[in-house]
Structure formats: C-alpha cells, structure tokens
Amino acid sequence: MKVDRRIFLKTLAFAGGGSLGFLSSPAPWHIVRDLARWTQNWPWVPVPPHGQPAYEKAICMMCDGGCGIKVRKVGPRMVRIDGDKDHPLNRGLICPHGTAALQTVYGPSRIRQPLKRTGTREKPDWKPVSWEQAIGEVAAKIQEIRAAGESHRIVCITNNCESTVNQLLERFLQAVGSKNLVRMNSGRDVRNVALKLMQGVDGDxxxxxxxxxxxxxxxxxxxxxxxxxxxxxxxxxxxxxxxxxxxxxxxxxxxxxxxxxxxxxxxxxxxxxxxxxxxxxxxxxxxxxxxxxxxxxxxxxxxxxxxxxxxxxxxxxxxxxxxxxxxxxxxxxxxxxxxxxxxxxxxxxxxxxxxxxxxxxxxxxxxxxxxxxxxxxxxxxxxxxxxxxxxKPEVPLTPLPPVVMDEEAARGYAVDRLDGAGSAAHPFSKSLPGNLKADEIRMLFVHDSNPYYAMPEQNTAHELFEKAPFIVALSCCMNESAARADLILPLNTGLEKWDDQIVAPDSPHPIYNLSRPLVEPLYDNKDAGGVLIEIAKTLGGTIAESFPWASMGEVLEMRVQGIHETGRGMIASPDAMAMLDRGLGPEGSLSQQYPSFASLWKKLLEDNCWFDPEPHHGPLQKALLTPSKKFEFYSQRLKDAFGFEEDAACMPHYEEASLNKDGFDLVIMAEDTLTMADDGKDTPPFLMKQLSDNVLKGNELFVRINPITALYHDLEEGDRVIVESPRGKVEVRLHLFEGVREGVVLIPLGFGHSAYDEFLRDKGVNANEVLEAKTDTITGLPIWWATPGKITKV
Amino acid sequence: MSTESPQQSVRYGMVIDLDKCTGCGNCAVACHMENNVPFRTDESDKSRNMAWLRIYKVKNGAEYPHARVAYIPRPCMQCDRHTPCVSVCPASATNYDKSTGLVDQINTRCIGCRYCMAACPYMVRCFNWWDPAWPADAEKYLNPDVAPRMRGVVEKCTFCSHRYIQAKNRARQEGRNYLEKGDYIPACVEACPVEAMHFGDLNDPEYEVAHLIKSPRAFRLLERLHTEPKVYYLSSHEWVRRWADNDAVNTQSAYSQQRQGVES
Known part of the structure; x- marks a missing residue:
C-alpha cells in the first residue's frame, strides 16, 4: 500500500488519540503496579512453613567424637543445630560440621530406597528395589556362600566407632561364620598398640x-x-x-x-x-x-x-x-x-x-x-x-548374649582373619583393611564408611571394589564406595535412627551416648541394626537365634539395663549438670534417682547421655598389665613377638623416616583441615563456602609451599603445577605461605570426591593419589603422612 | 523514647577477640543456617558468592618460623554515623533503627541498584545474581523466621534482627518493655566455641561489651572513615591491628598491603 500524506496524518491522529486515551485511563497505573508486584513475587522462592516449635537433644553423628547437640524443630522439620550445654564432653561447643549437619540430612546425596546396580561398577545404573527383595538377595547370597563352605570369605568393612551397631555386625559375621569385621583405621589404632606395648592393656x-x-x-x-x-x-x-x-x-x-x-x-x-x-x-x-x-x-x-x-x-x-x-x-x-x-x-x-x-x-x-x-x-x-x-574405662552395658553358631559358622569362625590383624606378623593390631585381597573375598559388606576414597592404600581399595564378587553397601549417602556396590541398603542418618556410642575418644570418663530418632525416617531407609536383624531373621536357623530382638531400639534398651544395675554415674540432665558445676554431686546415686529402669530409660531418651563424673580407674596395677606388671620402657611383648636382639628395638627410639628418593627433592605432607571431612565422609556445602579462594578456585585445588621453596624452583603464586611422587601425580595450583616449612608441599585432605553431590564432586584432587602408603613393620598400619615429591610447572 | 538523646539509647554492638578466634568458621556456618543464605555449586568466586559473615585470614608477613596468622570474622559493621549504605539507598531499603542502632535490610523494597554495595567500605553486602535454589529436600531445613531472598536484591548481615524482634515480643508477653541481658544474641555469637564474640548494648555498663570496647586492645576497621562501626575487635598484636587500616598517613600503602596479604 502506498502511504500518502493523508493516510500518514490519519494514522498519526489515531495513534496520538489512542496514546492519549491510554494515558488518561487507569491502565498505565495498573501496569506499573502489577509490574512492581511481579518483580517482588517469586513463587519459586521457598516460604519456609511455620509449625510447632521444639528443641530436642541428640548426639552429633558427623564424626565419632560424640558431641551433644540440641536440634531446633519446627513441626516435623529440623531447622537448626546448636551445642548441648549439658553434655559432659562438649558442654555446648560444636564444630561447623555439626552446625551444618542438616545440609547432609536433607542433602541431595542421600539414598532414598534400596538400589540394585544394573550397569557396570564404573558406569552404574540403579534400579530401585523393595526392602524384601534386597534383604532376600543378601540372605540368598550368604546362604550360597555358606553352602559352599566359604563363610570365612565374607568381609565387612565398617567405621572405627565403638558402638552397638559394630558389635552387632561382629556378631552377625560370627553367627554366619566369619571373623572379618574390618574397621577403617583411625588414630586410636596406633595409640592402642603403644598402650599395649608399654602398659600391656588392651584398650584406649x-x-x-x-x-x-x-x-x-x-x-x-x-x-x-x-x-x-x-x-x-x-x-x-x-x-x-x-x-x-x-x-x-x-x-x-x-x-x-x-x-x-x-x-x-x-x-x-x-x-x-x-x-x-x-x-x-x-x-x-x-x-x-x-x-x-x-x-x-x-x-x-x-x-x-x-x-x-x-x-x-x-x-x-x-x-x-x-x-x-x-x-x-x-x-x-x-x-x-x-x-x-x-x-x-x-x-x-x-x-x-x-x-x-x-x-x-x-x-x-x-x-x-x-x-x-x-x-x-x-x-x-x-x-x-x-x-x-x-x-579408658568401660561403660557398664549389658553384654550381648553368646552367639549361637551352627557347624558352618563354627568352621568359618575358626579360620584366621583375612586382613592378617592379630597374626604373627602383626600381633598387636585389630584391623588392617589395607591387607585385604580382593580374590580372597566372596562377599563384601561396607557399613557407614568410604574405603574406596579414604583408604591410604588406594591400590588395594580400588582392587577391592573392582574385583570383589558381591558388594553390599549400608550407607546413608551415595559415596564412592556405595557407588561401586552391587546392592545398596540405604541407612537413616544420625537424627533419624537408633544408635549409640560407647567410647568418647580420649576421655577418661566412661560416657554412653544414646541416639534416638528425632523425626520419622525421611525416606524408605532403615537403621543398620534393624537391617541386620531382618537379614538374620530371613536366614533363619542359628543366625536368627542369635538375633532374638525385634528392633535396634530393643537391643539398646536391653543393653542400658547394665548401667541401671551398676547404679553408678548420672544422666547428663540440665539439673544434674548445674549441680555438678557448683561442685556438688548429683542428688543421690543413679539407683536412688531412678529406682525403676523405665524411669532411667525415659530420662536417657530425653537427655541422650549417661556418664560417670567420678570414674573408678582402680589401682595403678589395673593399668599396668605387662609381663613385669610395670610400665615397660623395654617392651617384653615386643621382644617376644618379634625376637629383636637389639635392646633399642624394644625401646622407644628414633627411626629416620625415609623421605628422600633420587629425583624427588621435596616432601609432600598431608594436611588435616577442619573444614574438610577427610575420612571419606560428606563435607556440607556451607563448609565449602568457608574455603578461601587460595585453597579451592573453581575446581582447582591449591597446595601450599614456602615462598623460598618457590624461589628455588622458579615458581609463583597461583602457578599451575604437577605435584609428583613415586606413587602418582596430580595437577594443582600453588599458594605461597610462609608458615609452610621450606622443602615441604602441603596438600589438604578431603578433596577430589568423585561421588556425592554437585557441591562436593570433582572439587580438587584426592591427596591419596600422590601420598604413598608404606606399611609399618610392627603395627601393619599404613604410614602415609608424607612422601617424597617434586613440582614441575605445567 | 523520643525524650532520650542518642547517647542514652540502646546501641547494640559486637566485640570480637582475635586473640581467641581460631577461624573455625562456626560463626559463619551458624549465621548462614540461621539466615537461610543460599549456596551454589561453585562457592570459590568470592565476588559472586553469598556470605553474610566472612572470615578473613591475615598474616604478619614474617618468614618461617616467625610467620603467624590471625582470623578476622567480619559481619556487617553496623556503622553508627553517616551509615554509608543507608544514605545512598534510593529505595529506603536499608534502614538504620535509631532505637537500637541496627542497620537492617528490607528485601522487598530493594530495587537491586547495588549503590549500597559500592558505598559500603567493608564489602559486607552481597547481591543475589541468581534465584536462590535449594537442592532436593534442603528447603526443609530453612528457618521460618527469616524470609529467603529473591534474585535481584542485595542482602547482608542484620545482627539477626529477627531475633531482636522475637526477644522484644517475648519481653512484652512477660510484661516488660525492656530487654534483659541475654534475651537477644545473634546466631554467630551464640555459636562461637571459644567465646571470642561478645554482644550487647555498648551504652549499658551491665554488658561486658561496654567495658571491652574501652580496652587498650580494642580497635575497629577503617576507623579513619569515621563511620563509627559498632563491631569492635580485640587484639594484643600490633601487626593484627595494622590490618584495621587506621593509619591515615599511609592509606595508599594500606591498599597495596591489602592487595598482597588478605586471603579472603
């Protein structure tokens, strides 16, 4: 159409009139108002619902330290964790992992139902299955192995916590016919050996x-x-x-x-x-x-x-x-x-x-x-x-009744451990997961631990998870080990389950921490104890006889009766702790305060912790059980076990760590940080938020060296380098810090996960990839705190 | 209240003892849990990530083995005078409460111009570049007392002002028109495991903070700007105090020092 003057003016008039009309109408005001409202209305921004407020006490299960916590609940939701001021161990202090624990409980790496692997171990696909099917499959596999007379090749790797669950696992293996409850190693292990050698005591x-x-x-x-x-x-x-x-x-x-x-x-x-x-x-x-x-x-x-x-x-x-x-x-x-x-x-x-x-x-x-x-x-x-x-004094719990063993169980239980702990080579150690060999294992249970990521003997760990014929993971989260299992039996987290801790590390007081569910299980998950009871019942026979309980709660209630019977100690209630703080004892003994077991149990469920403020360590003789009944500067046990001729070999002495190797001019040292969980567990996102950008930047991890080391190697802040050891190499960046010793490369632990969620996965590298684990001849434990290394610029 | 002069009114403030602080981060984690601060996959870009309380690590610059570090937890400084963010805000979204001295942020008023972020000398404020997103069931742990923010607004530490409002309501229910010691404590102070953080009315000698701020160890960050922050620090080390950058003569070198040494 041709636009002449007339049409042009007409259009202009209409447009002008329209605009004038529009502006004089309320429409613009409405649009501005609605726009303003729209910019402030974001339906996808969550509105946390209100609800009945409550504070309940619990035990922090982020590590086995056993701190008491106070959980703030709003209706069925848990929204905050604080320290429990009445817990004798931590008196209200908790670490950032405990404060952020709810990020793990409600986190995306939780497993929500039993899963069966369909793909390969390297590229797994998961099919949800029912609990009946999952437990049925585990039981069938155990039956099959027992029928073949190989029950001693069933192995369970678990955490290093002293708990009823671990005792039940040990019991389960014994009833099935295996000695192989293998705990992940922790600092306790080597201290226990030193105690055994010098004081002769089996303990902490x-x-x-x-x-x-x-x-x-x-x-x-x-x-x-x-x-x-x-x-x-x-x-x-x-x-x-x-x-x-x-x-x-x-x-x-x-x-x-x-x-x-x-x-x-x-x-x-x-x-x-x-x-x-x-x-x-x-x-x-x-x-x-x-x-x-x-x-x-x-x-x-x-x-x-x-x-x-x-x-x-x-x-x-x-x-x-x-x-x-x-x-x-x-x-x-x-x-x-x-x-x-x-x-x-x-x-x-x-x-x-x-x-x-x-x-x-x-x-x-x-x-x-x-x-x-x-x-x-x-x-x-x-x-x-x-x-x-x-x-460490013992908690007077009722012991679990003797295990009933059938013929196969007795046969299998008589066979030595597969990890060689307690054998002639390593007589003082209780657990050496690094010695496990995949081809000796028919079935591997992994309970609440992450050996694939955390074991210093990475080659052993990787081989285990490649070659073990059948792996069952009992885990709350999709960690590296669960991700390579054949079957995952998902567990409740610390705030949803029945559990306990019998040893508070390094404390001279006997302390018993009871953990009970604060909320209904979030997903179709169970307690480890409950799962074991169900598997035992499915297996029937003497195995079921060894697990006469209906639930984990029942087991714990039975065990706590032992505390009631001794009548010692006190429940860490606010009143009792207030009395203690004033230098007064509790009002009357435990049995006077709680005449019936039911009243003690009720109080323990509320306050979660029993302890003895005045532990009876007994006379010194009880702490000196060596052959000489004395503290031994010269360990006769060491002499008997290894037959050392030299006196010094049975006494404390200095042995040079072999940190020199041709072609490697530096020492790579592992750094234990507070922010990162280094035992293979989850690090919550709020702790990742705490990391400096000279520790982690993007997905790149920084190692730290002294500026003088950098000068000698012609390196600068932020350089991308290869850190290499005889074991392997990793690509990282450099941060210069005067607090690091010259010649040392400090690499933090806890990074480089390949599992868990997007907030932790693929961040940095796992220090275990460069740290070489050498076996200590006496304890058999891996020595991996340092390794020879070198740095080359990329 | 109106008859009171500003000197007599309540001025909530904080004192942080850097000699005690180990940089454990519990204050920051507790703060972020309390205030529903969002998190993202990559938290390492500190100019984009959200944090109401950051912990700066500073060092004395000496060689091994004389090197030492200190940690400076940095909440909002709650400036008392010419509060920079308040005076620049075109939408009155940031507010200085005369009766308490609390500097609060009103999210729904914020238009996201980020003028306040430019004005704040302490880099306290964070801008929501993205909508907050909590994965899976993580929304379930959100605190109902604090509204999660939306994309396009600025947020910052409020000294847990929601706790102040709750404390006031509780006091009113008990028939009081004043707060008692311990009624109102921000989450970070509550979480500090070594009692390095103290909180209270700086004008009221009943509170420990009123005495601590007079200590010869006390100092504030960037005092030379005269914004009168209500967050005080304590340190017995001269080199830590130097980081506060109060040296009016050497402001230039202080900036370059910050470039070289502060590890955020």
Whole structure:
C-alpha cells in the first residue's frame, strides 16, 4: 500500500488519540503496579512453613567424637543445630560440621530406597528395589556362600566407632561364620598398640586434658578435629583462663593449632619422636622426673639382666647416650637450648600430658615415636593420675548374649582373619583393611564408611571394589564406595535412627551416648541394626537365634539395663549438670534417682547421655598389665613377638623416616583441615563456602609451599603445577605461605570426591593419589603422612 | 523514647577477640543456617558468592618460623554515623533503627541498584545474581523466621534482627518493655566455641561489651572513615591491628598491603 500524506496524518491522529486515551485511563497505573508486584513475587522462592516449635537433644553423628547437640524443630522439620550445654564432653561447643549437619540430612546425596546396580561398577545404573527383595538377595547370597563352605570369605568393612551397631555386625559375621569385621583405621589404632606395648592393656588411651596444666602435642591437630572437637576447644579456651593451661605444639608447619598454641615448636618433619627423647634426656639428666614412680612402677629404666643372666641396657643409659640436646638438634633442627627449656617447662607444669599422633592420629607414625612420646608421661609419673593419662574405662552395658553358631559358622569362625590383624606378623593390631585381597573375598559388606576414597592404600581399595564378587553397601549417602556396590541398603542418618556410642575418644570418663530418632525416617531407609536383624531373621536357623530382638531400639534398651544395675554415674540432665558445676554431686546415686529402669530409660531418651563424673580407674596395677606388671620402657611383648636382639628395638627410639628418593627433592605432607571431612565422609556445602579462594578456585585445588621453596624452583603464586611422587601425580595450583616449612608441599585432605553431590564432586584432587602408603613393620598400619615429591610447572 | 538523646539509647554492638578466634568458621556456618543464605555449586568466586559473615585470614608477613596468622570474622559493621549504605539507598531499603542502632535490610523494597554495595567500605553486602535454589529436600531445613531472598536484591548481615524482634515480643508477653541481658544474641555469637564474640548494648555498663570496647586492645576497621562501626575487635598484636587500616598517613600503602596479604 502506498502511504500518502493523508493516510500518514490519519494514522498519526489515531495513534496520538489512542496514546492519549491510554494515558488518561487507569491502565498505565495498573501496569506499573502489577509490574512492581511481579518483580517482588517469586513463587519459586521457598516460604519456609511455620509449625510447632521444639528443641530436642541428640548426639552429633558427623564424626565419632560424640558431641551433644540440641536440634531446633519446627513441626516435623529440623531447622537448626546448636551445642548441648549439658553434655559432659562438649558442654555446648560444636564444630561447623555439626552446625551444618542438616545440609547432609536433607542433602541431595542421600539414598532414598534400596538400589540394585544394573550397569557396570564404573558406569552404574540403579534400579530401585523393595526392602524384601534386597534383604532376600543378601540372605540368598550368604546362604550360597555358606553352602559352599566359604563363610570365612565374607568381609565387612565398617567405621572405627565403638558402638552397638559394630558389635552387632561382629556378631552377625560370627553367627554366619566369619571373623572379618574390618574397621577403617583411625588414630586410636596406633595409640592402642603403644598402650599395649608399654602398659600391656588392651584398650584406649585417655588423656585428662581438662585437669592438665600443660599439653605437649607432638603434631596432633588439636584444633582441627583431634578427638572430640568440643572437648578440645574447651581446653583451648582454658589457655585464656585465670589459671591457664599451656599448649605446646610441635609441628613442621603453621597449622591452626600451631598458630593458636601457647608455643609453636617448628621441627623437621618426622622427627617428633627424637625431640620427645631429647626432652626425656634432659628430664633424666637433671633428675626432674618422678624417681619414685620410675623406681617402683617401671621396667627397663635402669640397666638390667634377664633370667639367662644376659645384660641389657636400660632406657636411661639409652637416652643419656644417644639423645643429648645437641644430638637431637642435629636431627630435629630444634635448638638444643630450646629442648632444655621445653623439658623444664614440661617438668614445672605438672600435671602435664604428652600426646602424639599426626593429624587426628590417622596420619599414622611409626609406633616407636608414640612410645617415645608416651614415655614422657611415665617419666613424670603421670599414669593413672589426675591431669595425666588413663586407660579408658568401660561403660557398664549389658553384654550381648553368646552367639549361637551352627557347624558352618563354627568352621568359618575358626579360620584366621583375612586382613592378617592379630597374626604373627602383626600381633598387636585389630584391623588392617589395607591387607585385604580382593580374590580372597566372596562377599563384601561396607557399613557407614568410604574405603574406596579414604583408604591410604588406594591400590588395594580400588582392587577391592573392582574385583570383589558381591558388594553390599549400608550407607546413608551415595559415596564412592556405595557407588561401586552391587546392592545398596540405604541407612537413616544420625537424627533419624537408633544408635549409640560407647567410647568418647580420649576421655577418661566412661560416657554412653544414646541416639534416638528425632523425626520419622525421611525416606524408605532403615537403621543398620534393624537391617541386620531382618537379614538374620530371613536366614533363619542359628543366625536368627542369635538375633532374638525385634528392633535396634530393643537391643539398646536391653543393653542400658547394665548401667541401671551398676547404679553408678548420672544422666547428663540440665539439673544434674548445674549441680555438678557448683561442685556438688548429683542428688543421690543413679539407683536412688531412678529406682525403676523405665524411669532411667525415659530420662536417657530425653537427655541422650549417661556418664560417670567420678570414674573408678582402680589401682595403678589395673593399668599396668605387662609381663613385669610395670610400665615397660623395654617392651617384653615386643621382644617376644618379634625376637629383636637389639635392646633399642624394644625401646622407644628414633627411626629416620625415609623421605628422600633420587629425583624427588621435596616432601609432600598431608594436611588435616577442619573444614574438610577427610575420612571419606560428606563435607556440607556451607563448609565449602568457608574455603578461601587460595585453597579451592573453581575446581582447582591449591597446595601450599614456602615462598623460598618457590624461589628455588622458579615458581609463583597461583602457578599451575604437577605435584609428583613415586606413587602418582596430580595437577594443582600453588599458594605461597610462609608458615609452610621450606622443602615441604602441603596438600589438604578431603578433596577430589568423585561421588556425592554437585557441591562436593570433582572439587580438587584426592591427596591419596600422590601420598604413598608404606606399611609399618610392627603395627601393619599404613604410614602415609608424607612422601617424597617434586613440582614441575605445567 | 523520643525524650532520650542518642547517647542514652540502646546501641547494640559486637566485640570480637582475635586473640581467641581460631577461624573455625562456626560463626559463619551458624549465621548462614540461621539466615537461610543460599549456596551454589561453585562457592570459590568470592565476588559472586553469598556470605553474610566472612572470615578473613591475615598474616604478619614474617618468614618461617616467625610467620603467624590471625582470623578476622567480619559481619556487617553496623556503622553508627553517616551509615554509608543507608544514605545512598534510593529505595529506603536499608534502614538504620535509631532505637537500637541496627542497620537492617528490607528485601522487598530493594530495587537491586547495588549503590549500597559500592558505598559500603567493608564489602559486607552481597547481591543475589541468581534465584536462590535449594537442592532436593534442603528447603526443609530453612528457618521460618527469616524470609529467603529473591534474585535481584542485595542482602547482608542484620545482627539477626529477627531475633531482636522475637526477644522484644517475648519481653512484652512477660510484661516488660525492656530487654534483659541475654534475651537477644545473634546466631554467630551464640555459636562461637571459644567465646571470642561478645554482644550487647555498648551504652549499658551491665554488658561486658561496654567495658571491652574501652580496652587498650580494642580497635575497629577503617576507623579513619569515621563511620563509627559498632563491631569492635580485640587484639594484643600490633601487626593484627595494622590490618584495621587506621593509619591515615599511609592509606595508599594500606591498599597495596591489602592487595598482597588478605586471603579472603
């Protein structure tokens, strides 16, 4: 159409008139108003519903530290977690993992129903199945293996928590015919061996840090998750009190503990044991040690003769001859003068405890280092003394009744463990998952642990999950190990399940933590105990007879009766704790306060924790069960087990860690951080938020080196580099930090997950890929805290 | 209230003892749980991620083994005078409450111009570049006392002002028109495991904070800007105090120091 003047003007008039009409109508106002409303209405932004408010106590199950928590509920939802001020271990302090635990409970990596794998282990597909089918398949497989007479090839890898669930697992395996409950290794394992060798006791070391005036920590990450976090932070807070505790941190690098300790003693990596012996030298030379205790209760201190009349040199002459401060300075680089000062400081601040074990303890050291550190406690007579070292007392639970075993069970149970723990080669260890061989296993259960990711012996772990014929995972989350299972039996998390903790790590008080469901299970999941009971019932026969209970709650109720019968201790209720704080005991004994078991059980369900504020550790003799009935500086058990000819091999001594290798000029050290869960567990997104952008940037992980190391290697901040060890190599970026020792590459643990959710998956690299695990000859535990390495620029 | 002079009114403030702080991050995690702060797959871009309370790690710059670090938890500074974000906001979305000194953010008023972010000298404020999204069932842990924000608005630490309102309501129910000590504590202070954080009325000698701010160890960040922050820090180390950047003479070098040393 041709637009002439007339049409043009007409159109203009219509348009103008229309606009004028529109503007004089209310429409523009309505549009502006609606637009404004629309910009502020986002129906997909959630509106958290209100509901009946409640606070309930519970136990934090993010690690096995056993802190008490208080959960805020709104209707059926749990919305916040705080510390429980009435829990004797942590008294209201919890770590950020506990605070963020709800992100895991409601997180996307939870498994929601039993799953059966259809694809390959590397590329799995999952088919939801019913609980009946899943349990039926597990039972059928066990029947098949038992029928073939191979029940001793059923293995279960579990966490290192002391709990009724683990005892039920052990029981289940025994009823089926296997000894192979294999716990993931933790710091407890190596400390237990040191205790066994020097004090002869099968048990846990317990440090009375609440009453100590000085804590000498040889490389322990006290503020990064060692033992019970809340308990350690309470002790750290005491460094600011009117009557302060001193923390001395011996460590190569400036960790949080080192930077916050009263004193940081920088040391050459792997020489902590030598420093302990140097301190022992000064204590003995200056006669600062507890001569009375050493004379009466110690064996192998002075030179001695055995029954055949052969002379042996004692700890005293051994230490005086070899560990003079000048000699120790050459080993450790700690100035001789400083060693003298440390010894005096240690002796002047009694009671003091010396604690050892790198990281949370899981970065194992050789057992002689721990023996050297523990000998400081004995030298000062701090065994079984307030503010010293105790043997962990037991919780008086009703023991589980004897297991009923049929013929196949008895046969299988008589066969030695597959991991060689307790064998002639490793007589003092209880569990060595690194020794498992895939071709010896017919069926592998993995309970609440993540060996595929977390085992230092990565080759073994990967082979297990490639070759084990049938893997059943009992897990809450889709971790690396569950992702490679054939069948997943999904578990409830800590806040939805019946569970307990029998040992609070390193605490001299007997503490029993009971965990009960605070909410209905979120998904079609069960408790581990309940699953075992169901499998046992399906299997029938003597196995079902060994599991006469209906549910996990029933098992726990039965066990707690033992506590009621002893009548000792108290429930950690607010009133009782308030009395305790005022220096008063609880009103009457446990049996006076709770005459009937039902009343005790009800109270325990409410407050979750029983403990004994005045534990009876018994006489010193109960803590010294060695062949000589004394504290042994010379371990006769070690001599009997390995037949060492040299005296030094049975005594604490320094062995050089082999960190030199041709072609590798640096030392790669594992770094235990508070932010990342390093035992294969989930790290909640809010902790990932805490990471600096010089720890993780995008998906790239940073390792830390000293600026001088960087200078020598022509490297700069932020460089992309390959960190290589004899074991493997990883690509990372560099962050320069003056707190790292020269020649050390510090790589943080807990990154590089291939499973879990998008918030954790593929972030950085797993340090285990470069850290080489060497087997300790005595304990059989992997030594993997450091490895020779080198850096090349990409 | 109207008869009271500003000096007499309640001024809520915080004192953080950096000698005690271990940088554990529990304050920040508790804050983010309490205030429904969203999270994303990549949290490493600190100019885009959301955090109401950040913990800065600073170092003394000395060589090994004299190197030391300190951690500076940084909530909103709650500036008391010429509050920069309040004076620039064109939508009155950020509000200074004269009766308490709390600087609050009213999300539904915010038009997302981010003028306040430019004005804030402490980089406290975060902009919602994306709609908050909680995966799977994570919405279930959201706190009903705090509304999740929407895309296109600025948010920041409010000293948990919802807790103040709740405390006031509770007091009123009990027939009081004043708050008692301990009635109102922000989530971060409550969560600190070593009692490094203290909270209360800076004008009321009943509260510990009123005394702590007079300590010779006390300082504030960027005092030279005279915004009178109500968050005080305590440190016995001169090098930590230097990071507060109060040296009017050397402002230039302070900026370059910050570029080199602060690890956010």
């Amino acid at each position: 070391m317990a440090y009375d840090i609440e009453n100590a005036k000085l804590i000498a920590s040889f490389g322990c990450s006290l503020l990064e998750g060692w033992g019970t976090w809340g308990r350690l932070y309470r002790s750290y807070a005491r460094t600011f009190a009117d009557n302060p505790v001193q923390i001395i941190q011996v460590e190569p690098n400036l960790s949080i503990t080192a930077s916050k300790a009263t004193q940081w003693v920088p040391i050459k990596p792997g020489t902590e044991g030598a420093l302990a012996l140097g301190i022992a030298h000064v204590l003995i030379r200056e006669r600062l040690h507890d001569e009375d205790f050493v004379e009466k209760h110690c064996f192998g201190f002075e030179d001695w003769e055995d029954s055949s009349g052969k002379g042996h040199s004692g700890f005293k002459s051994h230490v005086l001859a070899q560990y003079a401060p000048q000699a120790v300075e050459r080993i450790t680089t700690v100035p001789a003068k400083e060693i003298e000062k440390l010894a005096f400081k240690f002796a002047e601040n009694m009671p003091a405890v010396a604690v050892g074990g790198k990281g949370d303890g899981q970065l194992f050291t050789n057992v002689y280092e721990l023996m050297a550190i523990h000998s400081l406690n004995a030298l000062m007579g701090n065994i079984n003394k307030t503010g010293g070292v105790f043997v």
